[in-house]
Amino acid sequence: MHHKSIAALSFAAALSFAGVANANCGVTSGRVNIVGNEFPAIQTVAANAAKCAAGTMTVRSNLTANHQRINLPGMQGNPAEYTSAIVATSSIVALLNDDVIRPLDALVAAHGQDIPKNQLITVNGRVMAVAFMANSQHLVYRKDVLAQIGVQPPKTYEELLAAAKIIRERGIMRNPVGGAYQAGFNLGQEFVNMYMGYGGEFFKAGTAEPALNNPQGIATLEMMKALSAYMNPDFLTHDSNATSAEWRAGNVALMNMWGSRTGVLMEGPGNNPTIAANTAVGAPMTVGGGKTPATTLWWDGWTVAKNISDDDARATFVALKNGVSPAILTPETMGQAVWIIPGYKPAPVNQGVMDTMALGAKPYPMLPYMGLMHSALGDGLAPYLAGRKDAATTLADIEAAYRTAAKEKGFLR
Amino acid sequence: MKHKTFLQFFLPTATAMFLFIALPIVSVVTQSLYAPHRQVIVEVENCTPFACTKSTTIDQAATQALREAQPLGRFVGLDIYLDRSHLAAEEIARLFSQSAGPGDFMRRLLNLPFYRALAFTLTYMAVVTPLSILLGFFVALGVNAIPRLLRGPAIFVSLLPMIVTPLIGALILFWMVDSRGIIGTAMIWLTENPNLSLKASSVLTWIMLIVYGIWSTAPFAFVIYYAGLQTVPQDTLESAMIDGASRWSRIRYVVLPHLLPLTVFMALIKIMDNFRVFEPIVSFNAGAHAQSLSYFIYADLSGETRLLSSAAATSVLTILGVLVLLSPVLVRTWRQFGKA
Numbered sequence: 001m002h003h004k005s006i007a008a009l010s011f012a013a014a015l016s017f018a019g020v021a022n023a024n025c026g027v028t029s030g031r032v033n034i035v036g037n038e039f040p041a042i043q044t045v046a047a048n049a050a051k052c053a054a055g056t057m058t059v060r061s062n063l064t065a066n067h068q069r070i071n072l073p074g075m076q077g078n079p080a081e082y083t084s085a086i087v088a089t090s091s092i093v094a095l096l097n098d099d100v101i102r103p104l105d106a107l108v109a110a111h112g113q114d115i116p117k118n119q120l121i122t123v124n125g126r127v128m129a130v131a132f133m134a135n136s137q138h139l140v141y142r143k144d145v146l147a148q149i150g151v152q153p154p155k156t157y158e159e160l161l162a163a164a165k166i167i168r169e170r171g172i173m174r175n176p177v178g179g180a181y182q183a184g185f186n187l188g189q190e191f192v193n194m195y196m197g198y199g200g201e202f203f204k205a206g207t208a209e210p211a212l213n214n215p216q217g218i219a220t221l222e223m224m225k226a227l228s229a230y231m232n233p234d235f236l237t238h239d240s241n242a243t244s245a246e247w248r249a250g251n252v253a254l255m256n257m258w259g260s261r262t263g264v265l266m267e268g269p270g271n272n273p274t275i276a277a278n279t280a281v282g283a284p285m286t287v288g289g290g291k292t293p294a295t296t297l298w299w300d301g302w303t304v305a306k307n308i309s310d311d312d313a314r315a316t317f318v319a320l321k322n323g324v325s326p327a328i329l330t331p332e333t334m335g336q337a338v339w340i341i342p343g344y345k346p347a348p349v350n351q352g353v354m355d356t357m358a359l360g361a362k363p364y365p366m367l368p369y370m371g372l373m374h375s376a377l378g379d380g381l382a383p384y385l386a387g388r389k390d391a392a393t394t395l396a397d398i399e400a401a402y403r404t405a406a407k408e409k410g411f412l413r
Numbered sequence: 414m415k416h417k418t419f420l421q422f423f424l425p426t427a428t429a430m431f432l433f434i435a436l437p438i439v440s441v442v443t444q445s446l447y448a449p450h451r452q453v454i455v456e457v458e459n460c461t462p463f464a465c466t467k468s469t470t471i472d473q474a475a476t477q478a479l480r481e482a483q484p485l486g487r488f489v490g491l492d493i494y495l496d497r498s499h500l501a502a503e504e505i506a507r508l509f510s511q512s513a514g515p516g517d518f519m520r521r522l523l524n525l526p527f528y529r530a531l532a533f534t535l536t537y538m539a540v541v542t543p544l545s546i547l548l549g550f551f552v553a554l555g556v557n558a559i560p561r562l563l564r565g566p567a568i569f570v571s572l573l574p575m576i577v578t579p580l581i582g583a584l585i586l587f588w589m590v591d592s593r594g595i596i597g598t599a600m601i602w603l604t605e606n607p608n609l610s611l612k613a614s615s616v617l618t619w620i621m622l623i624v625y626g627i628w629s630t631a632p633f634a635f636v637i638y639y640a641g642l643q644t645v646p647q648d649t650l651e652s653a654m655i656d657g658a659s660r661w662s663r664i665r666y667v668v669l670p671h672l673l674p675l676t677v678f679m680a681l682i683k684i685m686d687n688f689r690v691f692e693p694i695v696s697f698n699a700g701a702h703a704q705s706l707s708y709f710i711y712a713d714l715s716g717e718t719r720l721l722s723s724a725a726a727t728s729v730l731t732i733l734g735v736l737v738l739l740s741p742v743l744v745r746t747w748r749q750f751g752k753a
């Protein structure tokens with residue numbers, strides 16, 4: 001969802017790449033059907049996987065922004081409709097929870113010896129996915145505006161607030177801070193970022209018991225409210241798309257934005273040349289004197305379905321291995337993502353995500369019950385930001401909502 | 414009608430209703446009484462391109478055995494109905510003993526998701542139903558009074574809100590009330606308050622949803638009333654005119670009584686529809702300020718971890734709610750038919 005592209009484009013997503021070219025991947029039988037999100041990097045992977053089609057082997061793909069709604073049902077049947085799902089840090093959890101993806105150790109041993117070890121995602125020592133790109137949220141700022149007020153790009157959220165205050169006081173922009181604070185997934189994600197920046201833990205260690213209602217939780221809420229005071233008053237309805245639109249319109253000078261969404265702000269069609277030329281990326285910010293940046297690291301990777309024949313699984317593995325091999329990196333595809341593929345050379349736009357990794361940001365928690373926590377946060381934070389509830393009550397209510405859902409799902413008694 | 418003929422006509426409908434309405438309801442009720450098994454959680458080490466971290470995962474082998482023993486899940490009876498996301502039995506009991514006065518009780522009751530949603534749903538229904546019917550009635554009267562030549566275009570224009578896809582109609586209004594949209598900007602200019610945002614205020618959001626609701630459903634009432642107006646007996650109207658009845662008296666004493674059955678029918682349909690209000694909340698991104706029972710079902714099913722039992726329980730509560738709301742009308746209809 002974090003790099004959900006324009007909805008209209010998703011209609012064009014149900015493309016079949018069957019029989020494009022024969023890349024001779026060494027397999028000539030089996031059925032490959034990939035489901036995944038729809039943005040340029042994943043399209044590149046799917047197109048390159050399709051080049052393996054040979055003999056009776058077929059490769060199809062369904063790339064859509066709605067992939068999370070269809071990947072689980074599409075893999076629960078036997079045989080599964082989709083032989084592979086391209087997932088991210090959070091969405092693999094739903095597939096793991098329902099046991100629809102298979103361990104890849106045997107396939108890696110037989111066909112994937114050349115995949116670098118750092119690309120292998122392991123759960124409990126077993127390879128469950130192969131990562132191919134990284135993503136994170138980080139600072140995006142307007143060079144010209146910061147130069148005008150004589151301030152360096154902020155390294156902390158406190159500095160960002162100070163800069164925003166000056167920009168407003170000078171009358172340059174009324175609401176200089178952008179943020180994807182739409183109630184729901186986006187707002188939940190911003191809390192996760194900030195809370196991790198304060199060093200908070202979501203659960204009591206090793207259990208599904210929530211542990212949000214603490215000083216870090218309160219500090220997180222207060223920082224989010226302070227930031228929202230410098231945002232467009234409609235902020236609770238702004239997702240990443242709307243925030244990007246505010247950026248392009250020149251209404252915003254500072255924001256925390258996904259790396260995968262920054263490229264189009266600098267080079268995409270329809271940009272105001274002055275704004276695009278002055279758009280720059282910076283490292284993710286820390287908060288409250290913490291050392292770890294207030295952001296999360298995400299990977300995108302591919303999986304292989306459990307409920308398919310070994311023949312189909314082998315074809316799927318080989319096709320996707322080919323889809324993320326170093327050969328796919330061309331001048332055209334290089335800037336599409338922060339590839340975790342040997343031979344990748346970061347472009348300036350990718351610096352934010354590279355910095356996130358270098359600064360030791362934590363990966364988004366890959367816990368079976370994190371999705372429930374994220375939903376509870378996304379629904380429960382809005383009343384506080386809208387000024388209808390105090391911070392402690394908000395956190396207590398979020399914990400209560402999470403607890404109810406976790407009890408239903410059998411994570412808590 | 415012969416029984417055989419009746420059966421021949423009715424059987425296909427009955428079969429379809431059984432297959433597509435009755436069976437799914439049975440399945441939803443069943444689902445709401447069961448919840449997923451207790452998850453067997455194990456602590457593991459996960460490695461990603463960034464780092465290895467201690468984490469937890471579901472022990473699939475252990476869970477598998479549980480699943481095979483009880484494929485439906487674990488039976489929880491009414492637990493889901495009574496949990497905090499639904500009727501919140503425990504929380505309400507605590508409210509009775511702890512809250513300081515009725516004001517505090519209401520405030521804390523409306524903090525519970527189900528009752529907050531009910532508050533909006535009932536308000537929406539209570540305001541939109543009569544106002545949209547009333548608006549439709551006046552438009553129908555107006556259109557009926559203009560020269561025949563102009564009626565075609567007038568009907569078309571009046572029907573537009575219904576012709577436009579609800580999602581599109583709502584989106585257009587959504588953009589207009591944006592703080593940079595035409596209505597939003599106009600309101601900021603009029604009130605001279607640069608921080609005014611329709612979308613940030615719960616009260617204004619509710620008003621916006623209600624206005625949209627009236628606008629989008631009035632054409633339905635208009636169409637029905639317009640058709641009804643064509644059947645008003647002309648001789649009664651004429652004799653009323655001869656007796657010197659004013660236009661208003663004719664409407665009050667001839668037209669309205671004639672259209673009463675239509676009004677009851679429409680109120681029935683509208684109450685049902687408005688109780689299940691959903692589209693405007695989604696298209697106005699209003700989830701932060703207004704929720705309805707249907708919206709909860711949607712939210713439960715669209716998270717990364719789906720809450721099927723919770724969604725099923727909300728669906729059953731919605732059906733029960735509709736039945737309760739319609740019961741006065743249903744009882745009345747039953748009696749009328751009983752007499753005849």
